[in-house]
Amino acid sequence: MVHVSLHKAGAVPAIELTGATKRFRTPSGTLHTAVRDLDLTVAPGEFVAVVGPTGCGKSTTLTLVSGLEEPTEGEVKVYGGSVDGINPNVGFVFQQDAVFPWRTVLSNVTAGPRFRGVPADEAREKARDWLARVGLAAFEDRYPHQLSGGMRKRVALAQTFVNDPKILLMDEPFSALDVQTRALMSDQLLELWAGTGSSVVFVTHDLDEAIALADRVVVMTAGPATVKEVFTVDLPRPRTVEAVRLEPRFVELYREIWASLGEEVRITRERGAGRAA
Amino acid sequence: MPLETAPAAAPAAAPAATRSEVRERAARNRRNGVFAARAGVLVAFLGLWEICARTGVIDPFNFSQPSRIWAQIWQWITHGTAQGSLGEQIGYTLYEALSGWVVGVVAGVLLGIALGRIRFLADVFGPYIKVLNAIPRIVLAPIFLIWFGLGPASKVASAVVLVFFPVFFNAFQGAREVDRNLVANARILGADNRKVTLQVVIPAATTWIFTSLHVSFGFALIGAIVGEYIGATKGLGLMVAAAQGTFNAAGVYAAMTILAVVALLTEGLLTFAEKRLFRWKPADSGDGR
Numbered sequence: 001m002v003h004v005s006l007h008k009a010g011a012v013p014a015i016e017l018t019g020a021t022k023r024f025r026t027p028s029g030t031l032h033t034a035v036r037d038l039d040l041t042v043a044p045g046e047f048v049a050v051v052g053p054t055g056c057g058k059s060t061t062l063t064l065v066s067g068l069e070e071p072t073e074g075e076v077k078v079y080g081g082s083v084d085g086i087n088p089n090v091g092f093v094f095q096q097d098a099v100f101p102w103r104t105v106l107s108n109v110t111a112g113p114r115f116r117g118v119p120a121d122e123a124r125e126k127a128r129d130w131l132a133r134v135g136l137a138a139f140e141d142r143y144p145h146q147l148s149g150g151m152r153k154r155v156a157l158a159q160t161f162v163n164d165p166k167i168l169l170m171d172e173p174f175s176a177l178d179v180q181t182r183a184l185m186s187d188q189l190l191e192l193w194a195g196t197g198s199s200v201v202f203v204t205h206d207l208d209e210a211i212a213l214a215d216r217v218v219v220m221t222a223g224p225a226t227v228k229e230v231f232t233v234d235l236p237r238p239r240t241v242e243a244v245r246l247e248p249r250f251v252e253l254y255r256e257i258w259a260s261l262g263e264e265v266r267i268t269r270e271r272g273a274g275r276a277a
Numbered sequence: 278m279p280l281e282t283a284p285a286a287a288p289a290a291a292p293a294a295t296r297s298e299v300r301e302r303a304a305r306n307r308r309n310g311v312f313a314a315r316a317g318v319l320v321a322f323l324g325l326w327e328i329c330a331r332t333g334v335i336d337p338f339n340f341s342q343p344s345r346i347w348a349q350i351w352q353w354i355t356h357g358t359a360q361g362s363l364g365e366q367i368g369y370t371l372y373e374a375l376s377g378w379v380v381g382v383v384a385g386v387l388l389g390i391a392l393g394r395i396r397f398l399a400d401v402f403g404p405y406i407k408v409l410n411a412i413p414r415i416v417l418a419p420i421f422l423i424w425f426g427l428g429p430a431s432k433v434a435s436a437v438v439l440v441f442f443p444v445f446f447n448a449f450q451g452a453r454e455v456d457r458n459l460v461a462n463a464r465i466l467g468a469d470n471r472k473v474t475l476q477v478v479i480p481a482a483t484t485w486i487f488t489s490l491h492v493s494f495g496f497a498l499i500g501a502i503v504g505e506y507i508g509a510t511k512g513l514g515l516m517v518a519a520a521q522g523t524f525n526a527a528g529v530y531a532a533m534t535i536l537a538v539v540a541l542l543t544e545g546l547l548t549f550a551e552k553r554l555f556r557w558k559p560a561d562s563g564d565g566r
Contacts, residue, residue: 068461086464098462102480102557111476115467145559163466 012080014167014199015042015065019074022060033224034060037074040218040227044166047193047200049210051261052220053268058203059095061225062169065201066090078167088116091165091198093173099144099155106131106140108155112163130158133192150181154188161192168193168200175204186213186241194238207261211253212241219260222267229260341526349531359519360511367539370501370513373429377436378497384437385444385493386486393452393482394474406445414438415503422508432509436500440493447489451482484558487551494547498540513539 022035034057042048052058063069064076067086076083078090099108106127113123131137134154144152153173160168170189174182186209193200204210210217217231233253235244244250323343329335330342337345353363360366392399418435425431455478463477505514513532520528 066465068464088467090465092462092465094458094462096458098456098458100459100463100477100480102483104557111463111468112466115463115469115472115476143557145557159462159466 012044013041013077014044014046014079015040015201016077016080017041017061017064017074018077020061020064020071020076021073022057022064022069023072035064035071036224036226038226042167042199042201044199045197047202047213047215048218049202049204049214049216050218050220051204051207051210051257052225053222053261053265054205056220056223056264056268057225058220059171062092062171062201062203065167066092066169068092087167088163089166091160091163091168093153093156093160093168093170095172095175097144097149097152097156099152099159101144103143104140105136105142105144105147105155108144109158109162112159116163126162127158130162133161134158134188150177150185153177153185157185157189157192161196164196166198168198170200170202172204173202174209175206182209183241189213190237190239190241207254207257208245209241211235211250211257212239212244217253217257219257219264222264222271228264231257231260337526338524339526341530345527346530346534349525349527350534353531358516360515363535366511366513366516367535369429369511370498370505370536371539371543373432373501373504373512374436374494374497376429377433377500378440378494380433381437381440381497382444382490382493385441385489386448389445389448389450389486390452390474390479390482393449394478399449410442410446414442415499418500418503418507421504427508427510432501432504432512432514435504436497439496439500443489443493443496444486447485448482451485452478454485455481483554487554491544491547494543495540498536502536 017038017040020035020038021033024032024034026032038061040048040061050058050061060069064071065078065083067083067090070083078087100111103111106124109127109131110120110123113126114120118126128137128140131140134157136151136154136158139147139151144155147155156173174185177185190213202210202213207217211233214233217233219228219231220226221228231253235247235249235253326335326340327343330337330340357363358366392402415435417438418431421431421434425434459477459481460473463473468476501512502514502517505512506518509515513536517529517532520526520532
């Protein structure tokens, strides 16, 4: 991958959040600020991981970029254009299972192209291609409940990639999987992503995963979330998750970033304890 | 289920085969035992009833007895009823119940999904629907008789009002409680509002709707029967009313028995349709009902 600084010098960023703030009205009527005054820029083709304490508002950042939610204040731009509704260039992989349980695997993957008006034959062809790439070619007639959690996640990946998104938003996509499956899925994600040249924002609470995958790691503060620090991950690509973890530079980065992240985690935990008391 | 059968049979052929055979036999024995016990309960109940009636412990004039009920059913089958052949009566009642059920279900599903999806409609019509639901709707049957006369229309109408509400509330609830992730995913993948409704909300709500279909077919039968009971020219409800009018207790029970059989058969048909429709569901939750 090309270096980040080069992209910054270049033209329009893929994603640009300026002073983005999001407040929700809670059921009890009070206002809850999930994200405050957030500035973040993602270059085309860049892989950015966002880490932060649990419940700090990382996911909200993604929903702002996707257009599922509007910012209360500030601005969100995708390829220079203000986000207004759902952008067809955006793909979103959710934390929970979001494949349609009443559709077969193949039909789940064709859903996106079909929603967008692609003819059925062409959609099926594209879908089969992506199913083969995630290794599920033999399972196209199964229903999601007949698959394992990891396989369902692969269906979700194929379902997202088949739309050729220029921006890929991932909200703790692998957090429900066991450790080994998660490593496999991470490698598979890097492989799938490598050919596409799309930008990725990957939200996670797992620092290992963040460093192994990303070009830059963004550390968020305890909620309401804003950017605390940004670290550049200068590990060479292509990477495999298991191998990169053993490199001395990885450990160094881990220590550096954890020093920043750990503090926020502590703050969050103390708040939780204060609330419980 | 194909996941289980294939790998399980492969290793350790000989002992596994015998063990699975033993297990299969045990399961079969248990199944047979249940059937035998069920039949035993029925025989004991009918036998006790018959004996009590014959020995005069209970008054057969009021409570009748199984042999007389059977004789009554047999007479209806072979000689027809006072209103015409038995098949015609059953057909009439089923026709009324089924038409009422279809109309009630279609209206309930359409309105339920519409109100579940469109906030404004729900806010406007919500209170009215609550008020209508609070009325004991069976009292509308005499009004329908006045409006629509002795023919099937009045029975269809009372079946419709009984069916509509449970179906409506389930469809409404189903449309409201669709997994937000599924809706968000569909929208990101490119679905507009119409496609979200047709391809996400409706399939997701079918589980809820089907739950109400089971209950509501029973309601449709009740609507038709009560309507006939109040005033009709044909039908099972009329047979009950006629038997009651001539102090023919066996006739009332016989009509009830026929009704029960009809209800069970249609219930079986519904369950069959449901199994076909919900192949995408895990087997354990699909069979739970």
